Amino acid sequence: MEETDQAIIAALTVDGRLSYTDLAEKVGLSVSAVHQRVRRLEQRGVIKGYAAQVSFEALDLPLTAFVAIRPFDPSQPDDAPERLAHLPEIDSCYSVAGEDFYLLLLRVAGPADLERVLQEIRTSANVTTRTTVVLSTPYEHRAPKVTLDPANQHRLRGVSAE
Amino acid sequence: MEETDQAIIAALTVDGRLSYTDLAEKVGLSVSAVHQRVRRLEQRGVIKGYAAQVSFEALDLPLTAFVAIRPFDPSQPDDAPERLAHLPEIDSCYSVAGEDFYLLLLRVAGPADLERVLQEIRTSANVTTRTTVVLSTPYEHRAPKVTLDPANQHRLRGVSAE
């Protein structure tokens, strides 16, 4: 039961375009049964969606950088994420514990583009920045260890998504 | 031309399971024309693949953390990424400029799990760790600004993927 859902999720994280036919064969179930389970996983929010994985190099965004930010004036309201959301170069924004307030992940075209985006970040959110340039990426976005334990089912009770 | 490919990529990064019929309608082209373009984008490596986006909370991995590592003994060969690859809790590994050697992105079940993984990282790669816990994630993995400029086409010449 649980094990089948795990197998489905594991397969779809590797290849999100698998047909239900192939998926059924992979997990040893009928096509409709698999279809039902996938729909339930989607509705419960376990599967949030499907996305094409694009090469950032091909998109002319070969430079990745982490930018730690903290407010220039900590007494003012902290709405940095909203203020920065309009910058398409920001891939992710994490609120973090530690010395910094947020950690941003940037994808830019090169050093000049990085400089421009950093200036926009500083002026848009009134923050100071500390940048860490990524030299290479040994691996990224690996498939997680899939474990749908019963305890987790409780947490999802009544939570609807989609 | 270029613009159509950009529209295709933008659409597929948002919904990777779009049918060619829907995709054709979205970009204003015939079905087979879109089909051809998608296949070319896949073969050129612009589209690297498709993946289901899974909720880490639903997978019982609600805690995200960044771990900066540097070797305990910098004179020894640096093969940390390979030594750490067996840990499924490591989502990504970035080689970075700056004080640290690598930046890891972890997805774990909770503080106890984090402690265990940190110990495994230290012993597996003989490194010291500096951990930044993520408190919340305002946004993550946003769709990049898509621009397939001609200059980029040259870089892809002769590069085959898939």
Place this chain on the structure above:
DNA sequence: CTTGAAAACACGACTCG
């Protein structure tokens, strides 16, 4: 969860600018 059947889709061959 399975079966089965209808609609939609994928994907090649073919034709037209």
Place this chain on the structure above:
DNA sequence: CGAGTCGTGTTTTCAAG
């Protein structure tokens, strides 16, 4: 050479058991 049409095999999707 890229775009559109056609036709067949596959896949999706729903209803019933």
